[in-house]
Amino acid sequence: MSAPARTRTVRPLGPRAALVECADLHDAVALHARLSTAGLPGLVDCVAGARTVVVRARTPAALRDIVRTALAAPRGGAGTGEARTVTIDVVYDGEDLEAVGEFTGLGADGVVRAHSGQEWTAAFAGFAPGFFYCVAEDGLDVPRRETPRTAVPAGSVALAGRFSAVYPRRSPGGWQLIGRTAARMFDLDRDDPALLRPGDRVRYRPVRELVEAAPRTAGPAPVRGAHLVVDRPGLQTLVQDRGRAGSAGLGVSPSGALDAGAAASANRLVGNAAGAAVLENLLGRLELSAHGDHVLAVTGARAPLTVEGPAPWRPVPGTPFALRDGERLAVGATESGARVYVAVRGGVAVPPVLGSRSTDVLAGLGPGPLAAGDALPVGPAPGTAVRPPEPPPEPARAPAVRVVPGPRDDWFAPAAVESFFAQEWELTASSDRVGARLDGSPLERTRTDELPSEGTVPGCVQVPPSGLPVVLLQDSPTTGGYPVIGVVHPQDLAVLAQLPPGARLRFERAPAPELAPPAPGGPDTAAPEPHATDQPATDTPLADGPATENPLE
Known part of the structure; x- marks a missing residue:
């Protein structure tokens, strides 16, 4: 008689995601196949790991339903039965x-x-x-x-x-x-x-030799009609929208604007849909020239604005304004905050890649970082009016960022968890769209073994062997091999997006979501303890490797 299958357990991964611990790798692959093809309402992404499956949902209620489905799904098997056989020729x-x-x-x-x-x-x-x-x-x-x-x-x-x-x-x-x-x-x-x-x-x-297909070399199509031209890109200017949700299972990060609220606000001001593509600029010093007449709005970090033309003038940030044919918008150096968002009525109409116009700096998807001379097509004007401005909030001196503890906070000494929340952290100059790297008093781990690779979501606070946390952001890898001590609340990721290097912040505890209320029918449908650690002792693949294997390691 075979041994009974190990019951799956679940841990919170922030307020809208969960990590389901499976019996082994084969169970994780099968569960991922079932969940990703089941058409579950509210499921945003589903990512398999070495012994886990991460699910991300649109709402906490949808997350609870998805978790119940995951816990009740049959063990192991071959998933949907739709697996193909792919042959790869190798020299x-x-x-x-x-x-x-x-x-x-x-x-x-x-x-x-x-x-x-x-x-x-x-x-x-x-x-x-x-x-x-x-x-x-x-x-x-x-x-x-x-x-x-x-x-x-x-x-x-x-x-x-x-x-x-x-x-x-x-x-x-x-x-x-x-x-x-x-x-x-x-x-x-x-x-x-x-x-x-x-x-x-x-x-x-x-095989003895390879037959290689010549890559396509067609360049970008010429821009016709009204458009914007980048005269000066500043430190980094990217095209961003709401990102590429739904492809994490293929290793594609969500990408999208780091300060989603500022991007949506800029779009609202010029009458665009909230998810239209905008420009995300780091630390200002951006200059754009108008070819044709346009309506623009600038939000996010505070920076002085100047319209250069026959009669120079200074637009007010957070207010829609006209940029006439031949005029130039100059965004000065940021005075507070880090990222400036520029929306143009009609949206930046570069070709979408996998359903998004966003630039993913780690994977190289979407348009590359903008350079001087780049022409940006502008889409047709929406049939909606520009909106009145809203006063920008005053940033806190040392902002507090909400963090849901877990799923791997039990890999750390209790004093280290307390230190994570008690101390102020400094954002280092090596931070980017992949991760916000922090400096402070290192956190001590009680477990030093390798963590088998498992899925991540934006906001995961990984702690590498140095003990210094890295908060994963929109362009981070979809799996990682460092323990996650907590997950930043999605609404607070904008705080990290707007912190310049050297800024200080602290973390405060946020409640974990109720993942699955007790239900009749046995252990498969009951909510396990959120920090159960009954990992299997066998079938243990290596975690992600050294620093260059996972860019955050």
Whole structure:
């Protein structure tokens, strides 16, 4: 008689997300397949990890319903039964092939036979769009390199722990390289950009040479009609909208405006829908020229505005104003705050990528950072009027940011958790759209073992071995291997977006959501303790690797 299946447990991941702990990797893959194809109302994203599934919902009520469904779903199995078999041709000539052969005792030829002679399963995505952690029944157990490479070529076939993967684009990495492929793991020219989906079966086929398709080289279409031209981009100016919700399971981060409220306010002022694309500028010093007549509004960080033309004048931030043909808007250096948002009536009409016009700086999706001379198309004017301005709120001297504790706060000494909430933290100059990096008194961990990779959401406060927290933001990887001590409330992410380097902040506790009220029917439908830690002792893949494998590590 077989042993009873381990009951799933659930932990809060902020007010609108939860982490479901599964029996093992296979259970996590199957549960992810069921949830992501079930059409659950209010489900925003679903991300599988090494032994967990993260679900993110639009509302707390929707989250409770999704969690109940996850806890009651059958154990294991093959998910939806829609898994495909994908064959990837590989030339086995990787720089680390001989070293892997020596480490495993198989020799280089034995490593090739072991890697190509069995079927792998695409378990979950993370690190970059299309980067899938694949596992096999008899997978090789190989350590990462002691010194990660600063650049791994796209198409590199690699091993780390019991996982195999293909690097979809050139990026840093610490995995062992055993070969290369011409397969495009993530290609926006395809109807389905990701070559793999969670649960797919993968066959690596040895070949002597690769047939590579020439990439498309068509440049951007010329801009016609009324548009804006970037004369000076400042430190960083990006196109942003509401982002790419729904693709986290493929390794695609949500992206979108860091200060969503300021972006929506700018759109409201010029009569756009709240999710229209705007410009997000870091620390001001942005200059735009008008080709045709436009209506603009500037919100977010406070910065002086000047319209340069035949009769120069100074618009009021947070108020809609006209920018006539030939005039130039100059946004000065920010006086308070960090990010300025510029909306134009009709929206910035660059081509969407995966349903969004947002720039993802980590994955390289969407338009690149704007440069001098770039022309920005403007969409047709909406059939709505501009709106009256609202007075901007006064920023606090040392703002308080709400954090829901968990899911891994039990990896830290109680004194460390208290220190996290008691002390003031300083935002470092290395912060960006991927993560807000903090400096202060390091937090002590009581568990020093590796955390198997699991899904994340914007706002997760990861704590690497340095003990200094990193708050994940909109362009962060969708999975991570550092324990998350808490999750910033979504409404408070705007506070972090508007803090300049050197600013100080503190965290305050927020209540955890009620994930699943007790219900009849046994343990599958009852709410577990929010900090249950009955992780299985077997089938334990490695966590995310050194600093260059996960950009936040």
